Amino acid sequence: MRPDELIGRMLREEDTVILFDRRNDVEQQARLIGYEALDCAITSSPIGNANVTVALLRPMSENAQRCATTATSLGSRSGRPSFVKLLDRFYIPKAGDPVISALFFQLIAERYEELAAIDVNRQTAEILLRAALKESPSCDGPRKVLDFGCGTGCAVGALMALGHDGRNVELIGTDLCESMLSIAKGRGEAVVPLTEWRAIPGGDFVAAISCFVLHYGVPADDLACIAQQLKPGGIFSANLFKGDEAKLAQLTSTLSMADLDLIWNEQLITTPDTYNRHLLFKKRNGREVS
Ligand SMILES: C[S@@+](CC[C@H](N)C(=O)[O-])C[C@H]1O[C@@H](n2cnc3c(N)ncnc32)[C@H](O)[C@@H]1O
Structure with missing residues (x-):
């Protein structure tokens, strides 16, 4: 078969x-x-x-x-x-x-x-986005937010639920899987294939989210690329699902080497019975010493 x-x-x-x-x-x-x-x-x-x-x-x-x-x-x-x-x-x-x-x-x-329990994903995306937008720097023009591992684009609905219509916040999704990416595109998300995303210049995004993705295994080079594409003071807001403290320590260390410091670590209420940490990382300003 x-x-x-x-x-x-x-x-x-x-x-x-x-x-x-x-x-x-x-x-x-x-x-x-x-x-x-x-x-x-x-x-x-x-x-x-x-x-x-x-x-x-x-x-x-x-x-x-x-x-x-x-x-x-x-x-x-x-x-x-x-x-x-x-x-x-x-x-x-x-x-x-x-x-x-x-x-x-x-x-x-x-x-x-x-x-998937897609409502849980949408609610989680809303929590990740709300924190990312609250903590990240303002800028002239729309604030660009990367949706890493966007899947079928449930963050689009989450952004609307937060009262954004795409004019003040621009969501750009990328994903390992082309079929998922085309469904997200059909839902109205601006998308780029992973290979093109890797070539986006540094400092382009005020924030990045990654909703139910990290536990699938994201290579260190791509984590460093997320960090590099953030503006100074930019926020990476992600969840670590079904992980453990060893995985969290490894992730934190990889991101720290890429200038991202962990500033928030809390169990997500959307899946209270399963290890699911909401993590916020902030990009150093360049002047700070790690
Ligand atoms: C469980 S889905 C979540 C999708 C969406 N964020 C949501 O919450 O509905 C995980 C997504 O991450 C993508 N993914 C997994 N590993 C990835 C990687 N290393 N780089 C980019 N995308 C990845 C998968 O292709 C899939 O679309």
């Missing part, structure tokens, strides 16, 4: 889930998280010229789980599962991997809004 057919079957069969991985030992990876593989396809990611395994899984019976646990404890310790479950029914590597994210979103772009 093709990967899109596997996803179609997952949507029809209630207790199934999908696993994305670069490794091809899918049966073993599935067992480690309590599932057995029903079918799988190996396909090429739209970026990185790399193959990804897409597997359809169903929960193992209790008996099979007991055998698998015994086999794992007898076997090597290197076989630890390291996946995070997103959009309720998709497992992707916890470390984040743009090669996998690009394929994942290409496959689900048309169904993204029915799979």
